[in-house]
Amino acid sequence: MLVNFTDAAVDPLWKDLNLELRRGEFIAVLGPNGVGKSTFLGTILGTRKLTSGTVTVGARLGYIPQQQMFPDLPLRARDLVSLVAEHRVFRRGHRAEVDTLLERVGATGLAGRRVGKLSGGQQQLIRQAQALAMKPQVLLADEPLLSLDPGVQQRTVRLFGELKAEGVAQIVITHDINPFLGLVDRILYLAPHGHTLGRMDEVMQSDRLSELYDAQVTVAHINDRIVVV
Numbered sequence: 377m378l379v380n381f382t383d384a385a386v387d388p389l390w391k392d393l394n395l396e397l398r399r400g401e402f403i404a405v406l407g408p409n410g411v412g413k414s415t416f417l418g419t420i421l422g423t424r425k426l427t428s429g430t431v432t433v434g435a436r437l438g439y440i441p442q443q444q445m446f447p448d449l450p451l452r453a454r455d456l457v458s459l460v461a462e463h464r465v466f467r468r469g470h471r472a473e474v475d476t477l478l479e480r481v482g483a484t485g486l487a488g489r490r491v492g493k494l495s496g497g498q499q500q501l502i503r504q505a506q507a508l509a510m511k512p513q514v515l516l517a518d519e520p521l522l523s524l525d526p527g528v529q530q531r532t533v534r535l536f537g538e539l540k541a542e543g544v545a546q547i548v549i550t551h552d553i554n555p556f557l558g559l560v561d562r563i564l565y566l567a568p569h570g571h572t573l574g575r576m577d578e579v580m581q582s583d584r585l586s587e588l589y590d591a592q593v594t595v596a597h598i599n600d601r602i603v604v605v
């Protein structure tokens with residue numbers, strides 16, 4: 377058991393949520409601003425409480441938060457990742473492991489730089505390395521492509537693909553499903569008038585989403601991209 381929701385609700389955002397996350401599964405969480413997507417991740421992380429129902433977590437979690445700048449700490453990127461790596465703070469011989477993590481996210485050149493001085497996108501790579509340092513069985517990510525340039529976005533999607541192949545389950549909040557089309561197993565679509573959870577072809581339907589928005593919503597397929605208008 378990785379993550380299980382039973383009849384879960386955070387009033388007044390969403391309710392009647394039932395979900396069992398499977399090993400290696402990739403769930404994309406979609407929906408408009410303020411509908412409770414970050415709150416949903418918060419209930420897994422334990423930072424937000426359900427108002428009814430249960431959530432059970434039986435896995436090591438890694439978390440890439442929505443972009444926020446690090447304070448200008450006197451710490452290098454390598455030190456910050458090192459702090460997370462199984463809480464073995466600054467231990468000798470552990471530098472190689474941290475450098476491998478930084479290399480995996482494409483941040484090798486940033487290892488010795490002071491984190492607070494890095495750009496927003498560069499800081500996101502350090503957040504990725506921190507999340508991987510947890511050796512997660514479940515990776516939670518809140519808008520992980522935000523502020524990344526197209527090349528780095530592609531690299532990040534590739535990384536998520538590798539993690540999936542390794543059996544890491546992932547729950548990823550995104551406003552754009554398109555970069556993840558090759559990875560998505562299920563979509564959790566949170567909307568103003570309810571939610572739906574299912575395979576992409578079940579969820580990304582004009583009539584299904586119109587019901588949840590209580591308004592006319594069209595799901596269009598344009599050049600292999602899915603656009604919700």
Ligand SMILES: Nc1ncnc2c1ncn2[C@@H]1O[C@H](COP(=O)(O)OP(=O)(O)OP(=O)(O)O)[C@@H](O)[C@H]1O
Pocket residue numbers: 389407408409410411412413414415416
């Ligand atoms: N700690 C909190 N306690 C109570 N309400 C909160 C808390 N954090 C956020 N909220 C409120 O809950 C609602 C949902 O916020 P949340 O951040 O989960 O939405 P979201 O779907 O992730 O939005 P966005 O797409 O804009 O990031 C908002 O109205 C927000 O103001």
